[in-house]
Amino acid sequence: MYPNLYFAIKDLFGISWPPLRFVNSFGFFVALSFIAAAITLTKELKRKQREGLLHAREEVILIGKPASPTELTLNFILGFLLGFKLVGLFTADSALTANVQDYLMSMQGNLPAGLIGGLLFAGLKWYEKNKRKLPQPQEKKVRIWPHDRVGDLTIYAFVFGFVGAKIFNSLETWNDFVRDPIGSLFSFSGLTFYGGLICAALAIWYYARKHGIGFWHLNDAAAPGLMLAYAIGRIGCQVSGDGDWGILNSAYITTKTGKVALAGPNDFTQTLQQYSQVYLPQFGSLDKVPHLSVKAPSFLPDWFFAYSYPHNVISEGAHILDCNTQYCSQLPIPVFPTPLYETLSCLALFFVLWGLRKRLTIPGTLFAIYLILNGIERFLVEHIRVNTTYSIFGFHPTQAELISAGLVIAGVLIYFNRKRRGVPPPRTATDDVRVG
Structure with a gap:
């Protein structure tokens, strides 16, 4: 793991540059995700402008x-x-x-x-x-085109996305929030993606309405970039080891030297008991520790199914033998690297959306497909992730499962509603030119 760029550059290139300690790996990839989303959004807005779907506004x-x-x-x-x-x-x-x-x-x-x-x-x-x-x-x-406002849209998405991510994370980890509300809200750790997505979407809707940008065209233009940004952001989770990983894979254990090895008949139970101080505070009982036993097929490496996140940024787990640096912890029992799965799946879904963007001509339908795909992807991965659950009429869903199910339903409703409305008649450039 590389908690910051100092460790990455030193490990990959043998260069020790202390100032890089201040560049957090997770924050670095989040910044890259915003840049990628802004680039794809600009490209799509310009395409829609060339096709006469979006127009300038005089101010x-x-x-x-x-x-x-x-x-x-x-x-x-x-x-x-x-x-x-x-x-x-x-x-x-x-x-x-x-x-x-x-x-x-x-x-x-x-x-x-x-x-x-x-x-x-x-x-x-x-x-x-x-x-x-x-x-x-x-x-x-002056005549201002929608793509000229991408900088403002990015800032809106960042600010309101961060606020939403913190608020929803506080709701998801309510006990921690009650214990330290100021520390919980103003810490960089603990960000809930869907909370950020919802609050950022509301802020962008207001901005688009205020500046006369076609809302559904804007949503369609942003959809591929949102999927790409999520994929890149998950790289930051994987590289830094921020705790956003899956449940334990009981088919493996982590050796003291940091290697992942197949577990023997009683190794899983013995390792749980040996490192009970790691798991009891989180789960309350060793019997409640979620796990699944899956061995990697011969054509895939073991770490694809069981990863110990050595040198993780949150210092969770057991001490690594002969390690004297700032981050010296690894998970005694490896987990499913769900950030890696989400990066790969969302990259594939990005190319799906990118390929559909010119075929779906009814405004809003591409965004609806994005909501459906994003919701399905997250709902599936939640089954092997460690997360807080709620108790609702005998069911125990996570916050992400509830929201992802809502996104799928919303996507289906939006898709058929927009299909029913059909393609609106083309507008002239003067239709969107206003003085304000």
Whole structure:
């Protein structure tokens, strides 16, 4: 496992560069997922524009105006945070920055660097606006295409997606939230994908409505990118070992040297008892530890079915023999690497959606297919994942199972509703050109 890029670069290329310790592997792949989604969204919006399905919107902007107090304040805050935290990463005591996520959410930092950064950013904004200042500010009409707003859409998706992921994760881990509500909400750990998806979707719906972007065309344009982003994000879960893995595979055990080996007749039970301190806090009883015995076929490696997540970022499991670095834990009994399964399946589903995007001409139908495929994929993988369950009329579904089932139902309803409405008549460019 590579909790941060320092360990990855050192292991793969033999290069030791300490600043890379501050680049979290999970966050790195999340950033890549947003970039990939933005690229595919831009490409699809431009295609729809060329086909006359989306049009520009004229807006009036004011040019030649000096920097406002709000602009200067926002730039000062941004510069202050960057200086306060980023410079602090390199100047603070190493004990404070050992866990980068906790450090970023703490009150620790470099105050002089923050003040200098804030003044620098505010000064640059003042200089930029002052250089273009006119004696009398003028109104100017500009034509803005939907693909010009991808940056704003990405920011909306990131901010509201993060908030939604934290809220839904708090609902899923309610006891932890009650115990430490502030720490739970403002920690980088514990993110629920579907919570992020729902809140981001609502925010983007509002943004599209406000700026006159065809909502169903926008959904169709985003669908392949959403599937690709999820696949890339799951790489971060797999690489960092963030705890989002499957149930135990009782056909294998992990040796003290970190190797995965086939379990003997009593090895599974003995290993559970030997490392009861690892499993009892989570499951309450060793009899309640979920597991499944599956041996890898000869044409696939064992780690594809049983992985011990050595050096995982959450330090869960037992200590690795002769390990003296920051992350020295591995799972005593390997688990199913579900993030890897989701990466592979969602990559395949991305290409399915990419191939369908020009064939499904009724707006909204591609997005409906995305909801159905995404829901089925997640519902299936939940059967071999460790997750919190609810008790509903004798059933014990997980939060993800409930939401994924809802997505499948919603996708089916949307698909047939959009099919019933048919293809809308083509519009001219002037239909979407508004002055506002």
